[in-house]
Amino acid sequence: MLKEKIRGAVLGGIIGDALGTLVEDMDRETVKRAYGGAILGFMEPSHLSVCPFLKKGQYSHESQIFLLALKVYAEKGYFDETLYIEKLVEWVKDEKSHRYPSGAHVNAALSYAAGLEPEEARVKACDVDGAIPAVASGLFRWDNSFEAYQEGAYVASITHSDETLVDSAGILAAAVSSVVGGRVELSTLESKLSFVDSLRELSKSENVKGYLDLLIQVLKRGEVPLDEVILLIGNGTFAPETLTLSLYIFLRYPNSFKRALLSAVNSYGDFGGDTDAVGFITGTLSGGYLSVSAVPREWIECLEGLRDIEITIEKFIEKIQI
Numbered sequence: 001m002l003k004e005k006i007r008g009a010v011l012g013g014i015i016g017d018a019l020g021t022l023v024e025d026m027d028r029e030t031v032k033r034a035y036g037g038a039i040l041g042f043m044e045p046s047h048l049s050v051c052p053f054l055k056k057g058q059y060s061h062e063s064q065i066f067l068l069a070l071k072v073y074a075e076k077g078y079f080d081e082t083l084y085i086e087k088l089v090e091w092v093k094d095e096k097s098h099r100y101p102s103g104a105h106v107n108a109a110l111s112y113a114a115g116l117e118p119e120e121a122r123v124k125a126c127d128v129d130g131a132i133p134a135v136a137s138g139l140f141r142w143d144n145s146f147e148a149y150q151e152g153a154y155v156a157s158i159t160h161s162d163e164t165l166v167d168s169a170g171i172l173a174a175a176v177s178s179v180v181g182g183r184v185e186l187s188t189l190e191s192k193l194s195f196v197d198s199l200r201e202l203s204k205s206e207n208v209k210g211y212l213d214l215l216i217q218v219l220k221r222g223e224v225p226l227d228e229v230i231l232l233i234g235n236g237t238f239a240p241e242t243l244t245l246s247l248y249i250f251l252r253y254p255n256s257f258k259r260a261l262l263s264a265v266n267s268y269g270d271f272g273g274d275t276d277a278v279g280f281i282t283g284t285l286s287g288g289y290l291s292v293s294a295v296p297r298e299w300i301e302c303l304e305g306l307r308d309i310e311i312t313i314e315k316f317i318e319k320i321q322i
Contacts, residue, residue, distance in 0.1 A: 003317050004291040005180045006139055010313050012257065012287020013066065013135060013280045015299050018042070018059040020265040020279030024050050027272045038266045042302045051099070057302040061099045062132050062280050064091065067312065069133035069155060073140050074315035079151060081158055088159070089113045104130055108159035122161035128242040128277045130160040131169035135284050138176025140320055148177030149202045167205035168239035171212075172281065174202050175247065180288040186254040192219055196247070211240040215248055227269055235273030242274055246281035253286070257294040260286040 022039055023031050026049065031038070034046035044056045051060065068087045072080055091098050092109040104125040111121035123130075134152030141148035152173025153166045160166060175195075178184050184195045193216060200212045214233060218224055229248055234241030246264065253260035264282035265275050287295055303309065 001182070001291065002142065002180070004293065005182070005288050006142070006317060006320075007287075007313055008257075008290060008292035008295055009135070009139060009176060009180055009284045009288030010070070010309065011292060011300050011303070012261070012295050013284035014059050014063045014303060014309065015287075015295065016261050016264060016279030016281070016283025017063045017276045018057060018279075018303065019261065019299075020276035021045070021051050021054065021058075021060045022049055023265065023268050024060075024274065024276045025272045026268055026275075028268060028270055030272070031266075031268060038262070040262065042299065054099070055304070058304045059099075060276050061105075062129055062277055064097075064099060065105060065129065066132050066135055066280070067309070069136035070139070070316055071312055073136055073319060074312050077319040079137065079140070079155060084155070084158060085109070085112045105159055118158070122157070122159060124161050126160075126162045126165040126168075126239050127237045128168070128239040128274060128281075129237075130156055130162075130165045131172050131239050131243065132277070132280065134169035134173040135176050135281075138173035139180060139288075139316070141173070142177050142181040142320065145174040145177045145181070145183070145198070146202065149174040164205050164207045165239050167203055167208045168243050171199050171203055171208060172243055175199055176284060176288060179285055184289075186251060186289070189219065192251045192254075195251070199247075205240075208240050208243075211244040215244050218248060219251065226263060226267060230267060230269040230273070235267050235269060235275070235278060237274045237277070242277050243281060246278050246285065249278070249282050250285040250289070254289060257283075257286045257290050258296060 034048040042056050045051050045054050072084045088109045092106050104123040108121050108123050133155050137151040137155050138148045149170040153170035156166045156169030186192050203209045233245045249264045261283050265279040267278050
């Protein structure tokens with residue numbers, strides 16, 4: 001069962017990224033012009049998208065960075081900081097393969113390549129892409145949410161120095177660990193609130209705690225229109241708001257991967273948002289909670305480089321303690 005949950009988390013996250021990339025930064029009216037309406041499955045990116053050069057089934061830099069971290073675990077059986085930096089530098093320098101990576105990762109990688117020490121190489125930024133690699137830590141530390149928090153925060157701190165970003169990464173890793181490890185059951189409001197409370201107890205940033213408090217308030221209100229939730233929480237690149245919105249969507253539809261994911265990738269609202277990151281995090285949590293059997297097979301088969309992803313998953317699973 002654990003193996004199927006890990007597969008669901010990895011594939012669910014990458015699918016969420018690939019679908020969300022189609023409408024990243026588009027407002028509602030632009031989405032209508034580009035695709036005729038909400039995204040319901042894989043299609044070729046519109047020329048109006050931020051990624052018109054991608055093809056159907058391809059994903060963005062969020063998944064690429066996550067897979068770098070996952071491969072470190074798969075190759076070493078632990079998180080090797082030196083190997084991660086080497087992979088990150090190689091990826092940044094290979095302009096044919098990377099996809100508009102965030103400036104923070106580029107700057108950190110090039111600083112390390114220039115021989116700078118970590119204190120000088122780390123970037124003061126709080127974009128959610130800096131937290132995404134922590135998902136690999138949550139999967140690796142599937143059996144202990146506290147250890148997942150610590151390791152997820154550590155992985156983010158290799159490239160980022162912002163305490164809110166590092167804390168968001170730790171919380172993301174802990175959330176992934178909890179759902180993949182089967183330590184949460186989300187059939188009632190009380191169980192959902194308990195899950196969020198457990199994450200809040202791990203948080204070390206008042207900023208992140210404030211967003212989790214807001215999530216608790218929204219959950220207690222019951223069925224709130226997603227557009228209203230977006231206005232309350234936000235859907236931009238700021239790590240705590242992206243993480244919180246993703247948690248909300250996951251908790252709103254805990255028993256349906258498809259409903260959760262389509263809500264996430266269509267969370268652009270009236271002004272546009274970081275839909276690929278929301279899609280990635282929501283897809284990871286939902287796929288990890290429900291297992292790979294809940295992920296539509298036709299979506300999995302549409303993914304770019306599926307065979308290589310599957311091989312990485314298998315190698316990763318061989319390294320974890322079951």
